[in-house]
Amino acid sequence: MKSIANYISISRIFLSLLLALTEPLGIEFIVIYLICGISDALDGYIARKTNTTSTLGEKLDSVADLIMIVVLMILLYPIIKLTIGIVVWIIIIGLIRVLSIMVVYLKYKTVVILHTYGNKVTGLLLFIYPLSLAFSRSDVLMYIICLVASISALEELYIHLVSNELNSNKKWI
Template sequence: MRLIANYISLLRIFLAIMMLFVRPLSGPFFIIFVACQITDVLDGYAARKTHTTSKLGDNLDSIGDFIMILVLIIVLYPVIKLTIRIIIWVFIIAIIKIISMIVIFIKYKTFEMLHTYGNKFTGFILFAFIISLAFVQSNMIMYIVCTIASISASEELLINLFSSELQINRKSIIGVIKIERKNISSR
């Protein structure tokens, strides 16, 4: 029972990889995609409810997120008509996220991704976007997704640059500002 959250994360990784073997935007694709999203919510919930949160669980969740995004890019790129501007924008977002991971590695000697409200909202918007592909393909929706993802990735990078300690469950940059102000005033 104490490893249930980790098993759920591993299931999400397996399901994400399974999307490589089904036709994009087909019924099986959407079923697997929704199952991945459900397991993404359930792993954290199960870990908190069973008081079994762990570094391994956090890493499995982050790895699952990374694999999911990578698989979605691989399978959806050929079927979504992206403009050069959007492709460049997605590439810039990826660079910001990679720089953020490098900052964490340099400062804290670990691999982590933050669980901010911005990242959670970006995940929800990305989920809604992919579901919307069953009905309509619009570059306007991609601009909205990229805008939200840019803000979220930039916030995460700023948190990592200016935090004096790693807190993967930090909710926003506002928390960093409050803590750093408190640290400065206590010196």
């Protein structure tokens, strides 16, 4: 029972890789994608409820999220047909995230992605986006995601720059 949350995160890593073998937006994709989303919500919830949160668990969760995002970007890029402006915006968000990770590493000699409300909202919007593609190809949600992700990335960078100690569970500024 002590590490069930970690096993859930590890299973999400394998499921995300399995997702790469499915037809984008096909039934297998949707089923595996939904299981990944549920497991993402469950691992942290179970860890908190069973008082088994750990640094390893936080890192596994972040790695699972990163792998899933990379797989989704590869699978969905041909479908989404992003504009140059959105691509540049996503690159800028990525650079801010990398800068934030570098600041944490230089200050604390570790790699951490905060579990802020902004990051959680960004994650939820990113989760909804592929499901919305089955119904609409609207770019509006992509602009909303980029805006929220930008604010979230800047908030995390600011927190790391001004804080004197590392708190990976800091919820907001």
